[in-house]
Amino acid sequence: MIATTMSDTATVNSAARPQGKDRAAKKRDPMVWVIKPAVWVLCLAPLAWLGWLVVETIYFGGRGLSANPVEFINRYLGDWALRFLLISLAVTPVRILTGWKQVVRVRRLLGLFAFFYVVLHVANYVGLDQFFNWEAIWEDVIKRWYITVGMAALLCLIPLAVTSTKGWIKRIGGKNWNRLHKLVYVSGAAACLHFFMMRKGLQYEPLVYAAIFAGLMLVRAVEPLKRRFSA
Amino acid sequence: MLIKHRKASDVLGSEITPKSVFDDRRRFLKTAALAGAGLAASALPSLPAYAARTKLDGVVKSKWSAESLPEDDPINSYEDATSYNNFYEFGTAKGDPKDNAQDFKTSPWEIMVEGACAKPGKISFEDLIKPATLEERIYRFRCVEAWSMVIPWVGISLGDVLKRFEPTSDARYVYFETLLDPEQMPGQRAPVLNWPYKEGLRIDEAMHPLSILAVGMYGEVIPNQNGAPVRLMVPWKYGFKSIKSIVKIKFQKAMPPTSWNEAAAREYGFYSNVNPMVSHPRWSQASERRIGELFKRKTLMFNGYEEEVASLYEGMDLRKWY
Numbered sequence: 001m002i003a004t005t006m007s008d009t010a011t012v013n014s015a016a017r018p019q020g021k022d023r024a025a026k027k028r029d030p031m032v033w034v035i036k037p038a039v040w041v042l043c044l045a046p047l048a049w050l051g052w053l054v055v056e057t058i059y060f061g062g063r064g065l066s067a068n069p070v071e072f073i074n075r076y077l078g079d080w081a082l083r084f085l086l087i088s089l090a091v092t093p094v095r096i097l098t099g100w101k102q103v104v105r106v107r108r109l110l111g112l113f114a115f116f117y118v119v120l121h122v123a124n125y126v127g128l129d130q131f132f133n134w135e136a137i138w139e140d141v142i143k144r145w146y147i148t149v150g151m152a153a154l155l156c157l158i159p160l161a162v163t164s165t166k167g168w169i170k171r172i173g174g175k176n177w178n179r180l181h182k183l184v185y186v187s188g189a190a191a192c193l194h195f196f197m198m199r200k201g202l203q204y205e206p207l208v209y210a211a212i213f214a215g216l217m218l219v220r221a222v223e224p225l226k227r228r229f230s231a
Numbered sequence: 232m233l234i235k236h237r238k239a240s241d242v243l244g245s246e247i248t249p250k251s252v253f254d255d256r257r258r259f260l261k262t263a264a265l266a267g268a269g270l271a272a273s274a275l276p277s278l279p280a281y282a283a284r285t286k287l288d289g290v291v292k293s294k295w296s297a298e299s300l301p302e303d304d305p306i307n308s309y310e311d312a313t314s315y316n317n318f319y320e321f322g323t324a325k326g327d328p329k330d331n332a333q334d335f336k337t338s339p340w341e342i343m344v345e346g347a348c349a350k351p352g353k354i355s356f357e358d359l360i361k362p363a364t365l366e367e368r369i370y371r372f373r374c375v376e377a378w379s380m381v382i383p384w385v386g387i388s389l390g391d392v393l394k395r396f397e398p399t400s401d402a403r404y405v406y407f408e409t410l411l412d413p414e415q416m417p418g419q420r421a422p423v424l425n426w427p428y429k430e431g432l433r434i435d436e437a438m439h440p441l442s443i444l445a446v447g448m449y450g451e452v453i454p455n456q457n458g459a460p461v462r463l464m465v466p467w468k469y470g471f472k473s474i475k476s477i478v479k480i481k482f483q484k485a486m487p488p489t490s491w492n493e494a495a496a497r498e499y500g501f502y503s504n505v506n507p508m509v510s511h512p513r514w515s516q517a518s519e520r521r522i523g524e525l526f527k528r529k530t531l532m533f534n535g536y537e538e539e540v541a542s543l544y545e546g547m548d549l550r551k552w553y
């Protein structure tokens with residue numbers, strides 16, 4: 001779901017990915033047998049931890065969800081949504097900086113996990129925080145700017161998640177698909193802004209996330225320039 | 232977990248083991264415990280040792296004691312009220328104050344009283360409360376973030392305290408200030424707000440019988456994370472008005488600056504009365520989540536103290552004076 005350049009797509013399709021039918025090669029491919037399962041486990045770990053905190057709170061009188069569980073869950077899921085969004089935005093910079101081409105093959109998975117946590121974050125807001133009070137939700141979306149901006153971040157991600165399958169790449173064409181998936185940059189920027197606006201006073205944490213986002217964008221921006229000047 | 236009481240059924244090791252063996256074992260355990268504690272301390276530097284809890288003597292009931300508490304306002308647990316705090320001087324996360332305030336030094340403590348009054352000067356915490364009666368005041372506490380609790384404070388009438396300094400006719404407002412000490416208050420090392428924390432009340436608000444200086448909670452000395460040793464408590468205003476760890480009180484003619492107003496004037500007005508009709512740029516103030524409850528409940532005008540305080544604001548446009 002994360003934007004790629006044409007050269008990325010080409011890399012994925014020819015050199016890096018073992019030819020689909022070659023099952024023996026696929027079996028030996030560490031990307032399939034080690035890295036992807038590891039990504040699944042790591043991406044589900046924060047959710048599993050939250051699940052444990054919920055169980056501990058309900059059944060064992062734990063206090064891990066704080067005195068205000070709805071707020072805790074909202075912030076926890078928001079934090080992880082933003083982290084995974086930035087992690088998926090880091091894939092291309094990692095490829096550029098390390099030359100490890102295979103890494104782009106976990107990009108879709110990471111992007112979809114980011115979307116997954118965003119959806120949980122918003123579902124918690126809609127279901128537990130506002131308890132499906134659509135009137136209050138709508139009022140929040142149009143009146144409270146940090147929620148408006150969060151909504152924009154979510155809306156940008158929806159078409160990307162929908163078109164994340166191979167079928168959709170074919171249907172709309174690689175070039176259009178790449179263009180569409182540039183929306184993730186807008187979403188990332190909006191998510192950082194949403195976080196910054198949500199915090200009161202001048203707080204460092206949202207600035208750190210914004211700086212990481214800016215750094216990741218910078219690596220992307222510098223790469224074509226470097227290529228042009230070295231050619 | 233703060234004070235470990237020995238139950239009758241707990242049997243001391245000394246009761247069933249010969250003394251010499253017991254002593255040896257104890258020495259071993261002590262060494263092991265020390266080593267263990269050392270290890271734990273180095274591995275988990277964030278594990279705080281919670282300050283001891285001290286009961287307050289001579290607390291009398293008031294008009295706002297449990298007897299007059301509405302049925303649907305049950306008192307929140309001590310755990311909730313002391314582990315979920317906004318006290319940015321000790322960090323911006325709700326659990327930070329409890330983690331970071333345990334070693335905060337609240338004694339000796341002095342308060343500077345100055346400005347438009349006949350008897351300004353420095354006064355120790357002890358002298359401040361000695362002439363006053365400690366009263367139990369169970370108040371609803373409404374945070375601007377749209378959550379609320381019910382907390383049994385122990386406090387003294389703010390009006391009575393202020394009168395001792397004999398404010399003059401120029402004393403139209405009272406200004407309060409929190410301690411500035413980045414050494415002890417790690418949150419102050421970052422420019423989250425314009426430190427020190429500043430707050431203020433109009434003199435008639437300060438003199439209102441509901442306004443207190445709180446020095447305790449749950450019949451005990453107020454925990455550091457809740458604003459020890461002395462904090463303001465004005466229950467009809469959003470929580471941030473009730474400034475904590477006060478070191479300065481000043482009577483003045485002009486409306487004083489307040490920290491949150493300086494940070495975002497459109498969001499935090501000088502009055503900041505709880506008002507479900509005046510929505511806030513960040514939170515609809517129409518409803519609130521009572522800590523311990525899942526569903527939101529409707530927010531009451533002046534946090535349910537309308538009968539007592541509405542007359543203070545007669546003729547004022549509360550949309551303008553938010």
Ligand code: HEM
Nearest residue numbers: 071074075078079081082118122150151153154191195198
């Ligand atoms: C890409 C989309 C989004 C991301 C990455 C995201 C991320 C975040 C983050 C990081 C926080 C702050 C957590 C903290 O303080 O630790 C937050 C708070 C919040 N978000 Fe989002 N968010 C997104 C979309 C949305 C949407 C669409 C809504 C609502 C319609 C929403 C509602 C909220 C609310 C209400 C809070 C504040 C909770 C509180 O005050 O306790 N977010 N979000």
